[in-house]
Amino acid sequence: MENARAASPTPDQVKAYYDAFSTDRMLGYRVYGNLRIEKAIEFFCSSIEPNDSVLDVGCGIGIATEAMASCTQGSVVGVDISDQNIWYATQSVSMSNLRFVSADVLDEAVKLPLDAPPFIITLCDVIEHIPESQRTALFRRLSALGGPSLKVMLTFPTAFNLEYQSQEEPSELQIIDNQIPPQTLAQEAALAGLSMTYFRMIPVWREVEYAHCIFERNESLKSRVRTAVRFPRSLRQKLEGRLVDPFVRRSRRRKYIDGIFGRR
Template structure:
């Protein structure tokens, strides 16, 4: 059952915090998240932005790839209403739902497997006991080439906030060591692709994939590469053989 206290918190969070990201512009955290997902968007046809808030990252992905369709999902009906009112991209759909308790709403719109799923500063707000099932559920509606991009505050940064800025801590704000996140995501059917710490170790960015490519076929050389190899062989290789060739050792 959807936690009404959590819904109310994020409904109220709209006017307390979220709307400022539109009035003042995205902060460094959101800008870094957008830079993370931009190379992943490409020409993927179906993208799910889980915990989309007021749709800033959803909108950025929809603008980047007009042939894609982006689905923004958030537990807060107030956030979703605001996103629908302020985002006008035709390839963008917003859904009010809790992905841990109302996953069927996301399944209903998944007419084709998702090729990119993003959780931008969301996973720390998901109850600990629900995380592995969520990753498994997301795998069930994703294609084999799907990427899963996750950003969240580092445990060290959350510890700092709890001591120095406790007003910044949200209703659910779990500290998640990267090793724990990797174990949970892999248990849900994904494989780690890349991880990094950003913004002075305040945030962790992690990308996971359904399958790791193991295509070891050689790439045919280009015409220019063939020509330069020929020229090098005729003009410079004899000189290198004289200079670098092994001579009899005189010990």
């Protein structure tokens, strides 16, 4: 696809770009499969509980959205700015708990049709395509939409990957394609009351190519840290090391205590 990077594209330009991207690229992901999306699905589905409601922001043609809807009986909504993507998603995926909506998530005037506040909000390769100046507003919006124990799960190309692409494969870059250092993202999300609780750089086709990351609400983390984890007594003793075999314990004492401090 021709590189159509613009300095500050309007929402209409973004929409037109992704309408064209839908047939130029995304249908290929459906037909041939896509390892990046497969890894994202594995990551998202590992956190989805059977009744969780999910909002998939920038759902494209709904590949990950469909996979997530099969992990839960809760309602799943996919939203995308491209009418073409949403048209195709609606034609190709039909599940009773899944709905697709065409909307710009950055448009505060848009009311998303959510039955309940989502437990999980996913952005599969979307955050890097949001104008830098609007990322904090987006986090605030997602935080306001989500339930009390909201998890925002993101996948995005690492800054190393985008740097490589800008030098070696500039035509692969999309209309907006920002390098985002994790610290910057964490600061922006913090302004919406969200803390980064998970961050990994993972290989897809190349090393350190994508970041998988989770943000959770501060309030939910504060209440969780007060909740004592109850282990059975035997497991607690094991974890505290008191169940180590007496013979092993004696030989460790000889080596690590007596051997170092001398016999007392």
